[in-house]
Amino acid sequence: MNAKPTPPLPRYRAYDRDTQPEHLYPPYASTVKRAPHEPLLPLQASLSEITGPVFGFERIRANDWDLTRQGKGEPIGERIVVTGRVLDANGRPVPHTLVEIWQANSAGRYPHRRDTHNAPIDPNFFGAGRTMTDEQGRYRFVTIRPGEYPWRNHYNAWRPAHIHFSVFGASFLTRLITQMYFPGDPLLEYDPMFMSVPDPRARQRLVSTFEWEHTIPEQALGYRFDIVLRGRDETPTENPFA
């Protein structure tokens, strides 16, 4: 049917053990009614899974990477640089992939109709950014350090300061949504979302590192957050086009 010979496509390795939370994690109360009861069924990866959406730079607007320049004036709070690389588990950069972020303002409030926390809204901070990684898998945002905020998971529950990250990678299988935290945050050990990651070393990889290198003198402190997506099995397998 298909005269042109096609190269065998590699398969993706499973997630590293204990790096991913389970769907059911009762300390995070909302998982209890939303986690499946049945075990996930195995799916043999096909062309459907090893391909995935490809985005172009044309969807990104000029100030999308700088959350401090999206309003009429400057937002309140401490300016920060958040930068890093998107890599695969084999250590290779993931170039030209979409990175989306969103976060609370410096007072710990989201401009969202369902956020009823009584902290102030900042009319100059909309809390969303997006960019594409470059050839080396690098991305960079300028934003405001997000505030901590209370939530109703349990008595006196507070979320540590965090920035939500959404990354696509090379295929349907590499899709990742996560949260970046800040070093030294005393709330981390009390946070069920952070603690839902079984391996403490994996947990620490969700914590950004402070880096002088990325600091802009007299303007903004720099934080580095590298993201590692699933990698391919390096051993060739059968032809998925078959």
Added chain:
Amino acid sequence: MYTTSSQTIGPYLHIGMDWAVDPDFAGPNVQGERIEVAGIVVDGDGAPVIDAMLEVWQANSHGRYAHPEDTRDLPLDEGFTGWGRVTTDDHGRFAFRTIKPGRVPDGRGGLQAPHFNVTIFMRGMLRQLVTRIYLDGDAANADDATLAAVPPARRATLVASRSGPRYEWNVVLQGGGETVFFDV
């Protein structure tokens, strides 16, 4: 290197995700049969999930994915990415309009039935769920290797029911009639 851990999308996903929400996946020039898929997402109590996001990945009507690794000699539709993002509304409902995907190889010598690959995110979900939507009435469903591997009693959760050009497909997160989710 170890893979970065997943964390929940949270309740305020719309702030970061809405810019790319568009229920019309296929522009007017894209070839293929026009269909709509709509449904509701419910939790273990049957309560609607009002803060879910669904991302859909599909082949075009010729069965080709718009991705550099699908190198088969089949036509691509200009401007059709094969990807779409929708969120549930205040009643837990979602809908998208697109073209019916063609058949793609299953890697085992056969062809898969037309299907959508779906990723689901929501508050209360620490990592995504992955499932598929097949279309009721398609004769190819009988030969699909993925459907065949699902216990017969649960297979219907993956198949959208048809009413003209409109299909209905619901997501039941847990309990009776629980949707089949895949470990990919």
